[in-house]
Amino acid sequence: MGTFILRRILILIPMLVAISFLIYLGLELTPGDAVSHMIPPDVANTLSAEDLEALREQLGLNQPFLLRFWIWLTNVLQGNFGHSLEAGVAIKDIFLDRLPATLELSGFAILFSTIIGCFLGTISALRRGSATDNSLTVVGMLGVSIPEFFFGLVALSFFALHLEWLPVGGRLMPGYDSFWDRAPHLVLPVLVLSLMMTAGVMRYSRAAMLDALSREYIRTARAKGLPGWRVNLLHGLRTALTPVVVLIGFRLPALIGGSVIIELVFQWPGLGNEFIAAVRGQDYPLVMMIALFSVLAMLLASLIIDVLTALIDPRVRLE
Amino acid sequence: MSDIALEVDDIKTYIYSNRRCNKAIDGVSFSIRRGKTLCIVGESGCGKSITASSIMQLLPALSRIEGGSITYHSDAGEIRIDKLPRNGARMRAIRGSEIAMIFQDPMTALNPVYTVGFQIAENLKYHTKMTARAIRDRCVALLRHMGIPLPEQRVREYPHSLSGGMRQRAMIAMAMACNPKILIADEPTTALDVTIQAQIFELMNRLKAEHGTAILLITHDMGVVAELADDVAVMYMGKIVEAGTVDDILRRPRHPYTRALLSSIPVLGRGKNQSIRPIRGSTPDPYNRPPGCQFAPRCDFATEACQRMPDETFVAPTHRVLCWNHDRVAASG
Numbered sequence: 001m002g003t004f005i006l007r008r009i010l011i012l013i014p015m016l017v018a019i020s021f022l023i024y025l026g027l028e029l030t031p032g033d034a035v036s037h038m039i040p041p042d043v044a045n046t047l048s049a050e051d052l053e054a055l056r057e058q059l060g061l062n063q064p065f066l067l068r069f070w071i072w073l074t075n076v077l078q079g080n081f082g083h084s085l086e087a088g089v090a091i092k093d094i095f096l097d098r099l100p101a102t103l104e105l106s107g108f109a110i111l112f113s114t115i116i117g118c119f120l121g122t123i124s125a126l127r128r129g130s131a132t133d134n135s136l137t138v139v140g141m142l143g144v145s146i147p148e149f150f151f152g153l154v155a156l157s158f159f160a161l162h163l164e165w166l167p168v169g170g171r172l173m174p175g176y177d178s179f180w181d182r183a184p185h186l187v188l189p190v191l192v193l194s195l196m197m198t199a200g201v202m203r204y205s206r207a208a209m210l211d212a213l214s215r216e217y218i219r220t221a222r223a224k225g226l227p228g229w230r231v232n233l234l235h236g237l238r239t240a241l242t243p244v245v246v247l248i249g250f251r252l253p254a255l256i257g258g259s260v261i262i263e264l265v266f267q268w269p270g271l272g273n274e275f276i277a278a279v280r281g282q283d284y285p286l287v288m289m290i291a292l293f294s295v296l297a298m299l300l301a302s303l304i305i306d307v308l309t310a311l312i313d314p315r316v317r318l319e
Numbered sequence: 320m321s322d323i324a325l326e327v328d329d330i331k332t333y334i335y336s337n338r339r340c341n342k343a344i345d346g347v348s349f350s351i352r353r354g355k356t357l358c359i360v361g362e363s364g365c366g367k368s369i370t371a372s373s374i375m376q377l378l379p380a381l382s383r384i385e386g387g388s389i390t391y392h393s394d395a396g397e398i399r400i401d402k403l404p405r406n407g408a409r410m411r412a413i414r415g416s417e418i419a420m421i422f423q424d425p426m427t428a429l430n431p432v433y434t435v436g437f438q439i440a441e442n443l444k445y446h447t448k449m450t451a452r453a454i455r456d457r458c459v460a461l462l463r464h465m466g467i468p469l470p471e472q473r474v475r476e477y478p479h480s481l482s483g484g485m486r487q488r489a490m491i492a493m494a495m496a497c498n499p500k501i502l503i504a505d506e507p508t509t510a511l512d513v514t515i516q517a518q519i520f521e522l523m524n525r526l527k528a529e530h531g532t533a534i535l536l537i538t539h540d541m542g543v544v545a546e547l548a549d550d551v552a553v554m555y556m557g558k559i560v561e562a563g564t565v566d567d568i569l570r571r572p573r574h575p576y577t578r579a580l581l582s583s584i585p586v587l588g589r590g591k592n593q594s595i596r597p598i599r600g601s602t603p604d605p606y607n608r609p610p611g612c613q614f615a616p617r618c619d620f621a622t623e624a625c626q627r628m629p630d631e632t633f634v635a636p637t638h639r640v641l642c643w644n645h646d647r648v649a650a651s652g
Contacts (some may be wrong), residue, residue, distance in 0.1 A: 216422060217430040222377055224442045224493070225414035228406055234431050273358075312433055314477045 001307070008303050015290065015299060017073065023291045024069050059085070072288070082285040084278070092290050094274060100268035101171055105262070106255035108186065109193035114248055116194070117201025122237055123245075124202065125209035136202065143199020152192045152265035159188060171269050189266040193259055197251060204247045208240035215239070241312050249305035253298035265314050324501050324533040325374065325394055325418075326350040328428035330387035330401070332366075332373045341605045343369045345557040346387065349550075351501060353481045354531040358544045358565075360580070361554035364602060367537045371555075374535070375420055378406045391499070393417060393500070411478050416446035419494035420503040424510040429478035435462070435489045438473035441497040448627070461492040464639035465522060484515035488522065495526060502526070503535045520547055521579075540582050546567060550637075553577050556602065563638035573634055573645040620644045620651075 016047060056062045060305040124136045151215040158166040171185050213216070213236050221235040238298070256271075264274035272291055310316045332344040334579040342368045351357045359367050372378045374389055389400040403410040412627060414420075422428040430438060431652065439458045443449055449457065455474075462470035465488040478486055487507060494502055504523065505556065508516040524547065527534055536547060542553055544565065551569075552562040553576065561574035570579045577596045603609055609616050615625035624643040631640045634649075 216424065216427040219377060220422060220490075220493075221430070221441075223375055223414055223420040224445070225411040225416060226445055227411065228442060230441075239430065239432055255336045315479050316429055 001310070002303055002312040005303070005307065008306075012299055019295050020073065020076075020288065020292050021069060023295075025065075025286060027282075027287060028065055030282065032233060054131075063122055072285070076289075081289055084283055084286045086278075086281045086283045086286075088157060088171045092288065095271075095289070095293075098123060098269060098271045098274050101268060101271065102256065102259075102263070104186065105189055105270060106195065106259060108190045109197060109259075110248065111254060112194040113188070113197035113201050115148055116238075117198040117206045118244060120198070121205030122209050122232075122240075124206040124249065126232060126239075128210065131197060133206075136206075140199045140203045140206075142193055148192060148196045149261050151195065152262060155188050155192050157263070168267075189262050191264050192265075193255075200251075201247065202243065205240060205244045209236060212236045212240040217317070231307070236318075238312070242309050245308050245312065246305055249301050249308070252301040252304070253294055255295040256294070322353050323350045323394065324353045324388045325516065326388075327370075327374070328388045328390070330373060330376065330384045330389060332369050332382060333385050334369070334379065334382040336381060339606050341610075343557055343605070344373065345381070346397045347554070347557070347559050349552050349559065349562060351533045351535055352550070353500070353533050354527060355549040355554065356527060356534040356536055357550045357556055358536045358538055358545050359552050360538060360541065360544055362539055364555045366557040367539075367554055368505055369419065371535065371537055374400065374503065375414060375418060376400065376403065376406075376410050377414075377641050391417065391501075407433050412446070415442050415494075415499075416497040417499055418501045418503065419497070419499040420505065421490045421494045421507050425483060425490045426478075426510065427484055428490060430599075431478055434477055435481065439474075439489070439493045439496055446497045452509040457496070458492075461496055462489065465492045466518075467492070467493075479561075483511050484518060486646070487511060487515075487519055491519075491522065491526070494572055495530070495532075498530055499532060501528075501533045501535065503537075504579035506539070507536075509538075509540075510645055514536070522600060524647065528608070543567075546649060551625055553580070556608065558607070558613065558641060560614065560642070561640045563622075563635065567635060568639040570636070571649070573638070573640040574642050575620045575644070576614045577620075579617075580623075620647055 048083075055061070060068065063071075072082070081095075083090055084094060087094075120136055124133045127133050156168060159166050166187050168187050171182055213232070215245060218235055219233045226235075260272035260276060261269065263270045266277065267273070271293070274286070275290045277283075278290060306316075327350065328348050329346050330348070331342065331346055334341045334343045335508070347366070347370060348358060349359075359370060361367050369378070371620045372447075378384075382647060384401050389402070391400050398409075398413070400410070400413070403413075410513055429435070436455070436458045439461060440454045443454045443457060447454075458474050459470045460642065462473055467473050467485055467488050473481065473485070473489075478489070481489060491507075493525060502523075507523075508519050520543070522535060523536075526532055534547075537541070538544065548565040548581050550563070551565050551567075551576065552559045553568065554560065555576050561568065561572065561577045568577060569581070572581060576598075581598070582594075582596045583598055585595050598617055601614065603616065611626040611628050612618070612621075616620045618625070620642075622644060629641055629643045631641055634647060
C-alpha cells in the first residue's frame with residue numbers, strides 16, 4: 001500500500017502540470033486582460049495606447065503565451081506563487097488568510113453531514129416503509145432538490161433578520177477572534193451546507209444499506225444466531241460503507257475549493273468568495289492558483305477514496 | 320431418548336403481499352431422525368425453502384407460521400420452535416448452535432469483507448464460552464476437518480480468494496462449528512460443478528456418520544436423493560404429496576407426481592433414444608390455485624374425485640401418499 005500511495009503522489013506532478021496548462025490556456029482564450037480591469041474605463045480613455053502597452057510590458061503580459069506559462073510554472077515549482085494583479089498581495093498570503101475560513105466551514109459541514117447522514121440513512125433502511133423512513137425520505141428529497149442559495153437565504157431571513165438570533169454574515173468581528181467569538185457566525189453557513197450534504201449522504205447510505213441487507217450473507221449471519229445489532233452493523237453497514245465513502249470523498253474537493261454559493265450568500269471570507277472576485281477581475285495568477293488548488297484537492301480526494309475503499313473492502317486491491 | 324431430532328406437524332406458513340395470501344406451506348408434516356438424512360424434493364416454488372426457513376424462524380418479514388407445530392428434541396427436552404419469538408434470545412441460541420444451515424450459493428452466502436476465520440469464529444463466540452485462543456485453534460481444526468488444505472493460511476483469507484468448493488466447505492465448517500444436532504442444507508451444491516458436488520456430499524455423509532448430525536437436505540435433483548437420502552419427502556405446491564424411505568420413493572412411487580419426476584430424468588448411459596417424459600403444463604399460480612389436489616390439472620391419473628383434496632394414506636408403515644388414485648398408479652407398473 002505504501003508504494004501504491006507514493007506512486008500515486010508522484011503521478012500527481014505531471015497531471016497537475018498538464019491540467020494547469022489547460023487552465024492557463026482557457027484563461028488566455030477569454031477576451032480582455034488584467035489591465036483592462038485594473039484601470040477604470042474613464043481613466044483608460046485618458047491614457048495613451050503606449051502607456052497601456054508599457055504597463056502590459058511591465059506586467060509581462062506581452063510575452064508569447066508559452067513563454068508566460070513557462071515562467072509561471074517555474075515560479076510555482078520554486079514555491080513562488082506570484083502576486084494578485086488586482087490587490088498586489090502575495091497569493092500565498094491570500095491562501096493563508098482565506099483557506100482557514102473555508103476549511104473551518106467545510107470541515108464542520110463534512111463532519112456533521114457524514115455522521116448524521118449515515119445514522120439517519122441506516123435508521124431509514126432498517127425501518128424500511130415505516131413512518132420514520134417515509135418522513136426521512138421526504139426530507140431527503142427536499143434537501144437534495146432545494147438549491148442551496150435559496151435555503152441559505154430563507155435561513156438568513158428567518159434566523160438572522162426575523163429572529164435576530166444569529167449574525168447575518170461574515171466571519172470575524174474586529175478584535176474578537178477566538179473560536180467562540182466566531183461560532184455564532186459559523187452556525188448558519190454550516191447548518192445550510194450540512195443540511196444539503198446530509199440529505200445526499202442519507203439517501204445514499206439508505207440505498208446502500210438496503211442493498212447490503214438484501215444480500216445472502218445477511219441471512220447467513222442471522223442463521224448463525226447472531227444478535228440483530230451485529231447482523232445489521234457488522235455485516236450490513238460495513239459493506240454498505242463503500243459507496244458512501246465514495247460520495248463523501250468526491251464532495252471533499254468541491255468543499256475545499258470553497259463552497260462558492262454558500263460563501264457568497266453568507267459573505268464568508270473563504271476561497272470560494274475570493275475565487276469569484278478573482279474571475280471577475282481576470283486576476284490570472286490568483287485564478288490559476290485557486291483552480292489548481294481545487295484540482296489538487298480533487299486528485300488527493302480520489303487517492304483517499306481508493307485507499308479507504310481498499311481498507312473497507314478486501315476485494316479491492318491497490319495496484 | 321427418542322431417535323427423532325425434529326418433528327414438524329401440520330405446519331402452515333403463509334406469505335402475504337399486496338393484501339393477497341400465498342399459502343406457501345399448507346399443512347406439512349415430517350420428522351428428521353438423528354444421524355439420518357431427510358431429503359425434501361420438489362420443483363422451484365413448491366415451498367421447500369420456506370419449510371427450511373420456518374424451522375430456522377428466518378422467514379421473510381411478511382410471512383407467518385399460521386398453524387401446526389415444530390418441535391425440536393434437544394438434549395434438555397422438547398422445545399416448541401414455532402412458539403419462540405422470532406429473534407428472541409432463545410431462538411438465537413438454537414440457531415447456528417443446535418440447528419445450523421448452509422445455503423445454495425457459497426459465493427454470496429459468505430460476507431466478502433470478513434475473513435473465513437472471522438466468520439467461523441463469530442459462531443463460536445456467541446454460542447460457546449471458549450477463549451479467543453481456543454476459538455482460533457478450533458477454526459483451523461474445523462477447516463482441516465472439512466478437508467481444506469493449508470487451513471492455517473485459509474483461515475486468514477477472504478472468501479473471494481477461495482474456490483467455489485472451498486467456500487462451501489468453509490460454509491459447512493461454519494455450520495458445524497458448534498456441533499449442531501441438525502444441519503439444514505438448502506440446495507448446497509446447485510452452484511457447484513459435478514465433481515465438487517460429489518466431494519461435498521461425501522463430506523456431509525462423513526459428518527453425519529461421525530457426529531450423528533441429522534441432515535435436512537433440500538434439493539430438486541433426484542440423483543442427489545438417490546445418493547444421500549435415508550428418507551424422502553416429495554413436495555408440490557406447499558404440500559408433501561408423498562413421503563417414505565428412499566426405497567419407498569425411488570422403487571415404489573405411488574404418487575403420479577413422484578412418478579412423473581422420476582421419468583423426466585435422463586439417465587446417463589442409456590443413450591439418446593431413451594424416452595424422457597416431461598411433466599406437461601406448468602405449476603399453477605399460487606394465488607389462483609386449482610381446487611382439491613394441486614397436481615390434478617397436470618396428472619395422467621386424474622379423476623372426478625381429484626376435485627377434492629385427498630387424505631393422507633399410509634400404504635406402508637413408513638410410506639404415505641396424498642392421492643385418491645395411488646392404487647391405480649401402483650398397478651400401472
